Amino acid sequence: QKEVEQNSGPLSVPEGAIASLNCTYSDRGSQSFFWYRQYSGKSPELIMSIYSNGDKEDGRFTAQLNKASQYVSLLIRDSQPSDSATYLCAVNQGGSEKLVFGKGTKLTVNP
């Protein structure tokens, strides 16, 4: 069973801090990695994608991928209360049309 694991949280950080969200995956053939943000009662929104080892930055968000260790992380700098949401990690295994989703980490940013 291919799995994507996330700490369910909740993760609580003060406003302005760095929030670090982690995800591990079981299939070494995985090639594409995504982070989604989901506000309560809303649908998931794609915020980051990463395909090769290293860091990818987009504004306050940085995705980090380490294929050797089979983990992908999301850093949110200068966290804002509006970042409070559940963050889903998703992984595409090579050759598959599907994504495997983690169950998400709930993040709360306290003013």
Add this chain to the structure above:
Amino acid sequence: DVKVTQSSRYLVKRTGEKVFLECVQDMDHENMFWYRQDPGLGLRLIYFSYDVKMKEKGDIPEGYSVSREKKERFSLILESASTNQTSMYLCASRGTLYEQYFGPGTRLTVT
């Protein structure tokens, strides 16, 4: 921007009714997906389609069927709704790099 729309945001149906959920995407994507999301269980794939009239079962297809007569439209059908099908239903469309874009979701209540 990719736009995925779903026919209803909220739906209330009675046990035994036949229910149709419709999803439309405007990006000429070949792959479309139906998920349900329940607290503690995460996103679970019901069915997906990789071309017109082509479909494949996901992880929990029992009690559901799908229809894809046109490329932009993917319908989920609950043949005889039951209370355990009360859930948030999410449609997604897949882009060229395996990323998925979600519609706003339909919260279905079966009474």
